[in-house]
Amino acid sequence: MNIHSKRIAVLGGGNMGALLAKGLVASGNYAPEHITVTRRNIRLLDALAKDGFHVTDNNKVAVASSEIIVITVLPQQLNKMLDTIKDDVDPEKHLIVSIVSGVSGHDITSRIGKEVQVVRAMPNTAIAVRESMTCIATGNASKANMELVKQLFDTVGETIEIHEELITSATALCACGIAFFLRSIRAASQGGTEIGFHAAEALHMAAQTAKGAASLLLTQKTHPENEIDKVTSPKGCTIAGLNEMEHFGFSSALIKGIIMSANKAGGLYTEDK
Numbered sequence: 541m542n543i544h545s546k547r548i549a550v551l552g553g554g555n556m557g558a559l560l561a562k563g564l565v566a567s568g569n570y571a572p573e574h575i576t577v578t579r580r581n582i583r584l585l586d587a588l589a590k591d592g593f594h595v596t597d598n599n600k601v602a603v604a605s606s607e608i609i610v611i612t613v614l615p616q617q618l619n620k621m622l623d624t625i626k627d628d629v630d631p632e633k634h635l636i637v638s639i640v641s642g643v644s645g646h647d648i649t650s651r652i653g654k655e656v657q658v659v660r661a662m663p664n665t666a667i668a669v670r671e672s673m674t675c676i677a678t679g680n681a682s683k684a685n686m687e688l689v690k691q692l693f694d695t696v697g698e699t700i701e702i703h704e705e706l707i708t709s710a711t712a713l714c715a716c717g718i719a720f721f722l723r724s725i726r727a728a729s730q731g732g733t734e735i736g737f738h739a740a741e742a743l744h745m746a747a748q749t750a751k752g753a754a755s756l757l758l759t760q761k762t763h764p765e766n767e768i769d770k771v772t773s774p775k776g777c778t779i780a781g782l783n784e785m786e787h788f789g790f791s792s793a794l795i796k797g798i799i800m801s802a803n804k805a806g807g808l809y810t811e812d813k
């Protein structure tokens with residue numbers, strides 16, 4: 541079965557829900573009229589409605605008219621939302637895709653009270669430019685449904701399948717990771733401004749340099765240190781700058797931040813229950 545022919549309900553049209561809906565249409569593989577986006581205040585979905593998406597504040601209506609249910613509410617909003625749709629979820633018809641951090645597939649089926657297939661997906665905000673690193677995992681979905689979900693997220697970036705117990709780690713590394721890399725680009729641009737470039741110019745230069753660094757690794761499949769070795773001339777300015785950063789804990793700060801995010805992500809649902 542081809543996922544492009546299926547109707548999709550995106551329950552919770554906030555940042556990620558709206559970005560995902562728009563990204564799917566931007567891929568050219570989905571028509572907006574096949575996607576229903578919900579939000580409690582639907583006036584905030586006016587722009588999506590103008591673009592041809594169905595919008596509603598009624599999750600039951602969205603579920604009834606779709607085969608794929610993508611859950612994009614916050615962990616602390618999930619139970620209330622699931623309680624409103626559980627009577628309408630049909631395990632024979634529906635596949636649930638949840639991007640909600642810290643919530644297992646089992647948490648969802650328990651709350652709904654039905655053994656519906658659930659795939660967890662962890663995309664990042666780069667779905668807006670179809671460059672997401674999305675990890676998918678499941679405890680009970682069929683291979684065919686995993687393939688359907690992979691097809692869906694492949695249209696907005698790259699998708700890999702991982703074990704469900706690693707999805708919290710993927711949240712920290714890839715979903716939160718976007719913010720970590722953005723902050724490092726901003727910091728680089730601030731350094732650039734201090735040494736002579738206008739802020740906008742420095743930001744553009746830093747962002748393109750970061751893109752170049754990522755592209756080197758993705759296209760050459762080399763290790764970062766191999767690429768770093770090519771930049772660091774003996775007694776040169778690169779190694780001087782790098783070592784200064786390491787004296788201030790650059791690598792350590794990133795590692796500690798990622799571990800902190802993973803710990804926090806793992807508890808997002810239970811701490812609000």
Ligand SMILES: NC(=O)C1=CN([C@@H]2O[C@H](COP(=O)(O)OP(=O)(O)OC[C@H]3O[C@@H](n4cnc5c(N)ncnc54)[C@H](O)[C@@H]3O)[C@@H](O)[C@H]2O)C=CC1
Pocket residue numbers: 551552553554555556557578579580581599612613614615617620621639640641662663664665715716
């Ligand atoms: N922001 C990100 O980069 C990522 C977020 N996630 C996960 O995605 C989920 C959404 O995150 P964001 O988009 O950042 O949050 P958000 O707060 O922007 O979006 C949640 C939306 O759900 C709506 N909502 C809440 N209850 C509802 C209900 N009963 N019916 C319909 N709509 C309802 C809210 O009004 C809001 O617009 C979270 O669970 C988060 O852990 C996952 C990967 C990346």
Ligand SMILES: O=C(O)[C@@H]1CCC=N1
Pocket residue numbers: 641711715716
């Ligand atoms: O900050 C958060 O909790 C969400 C989950 C991953 C990215 N944003």
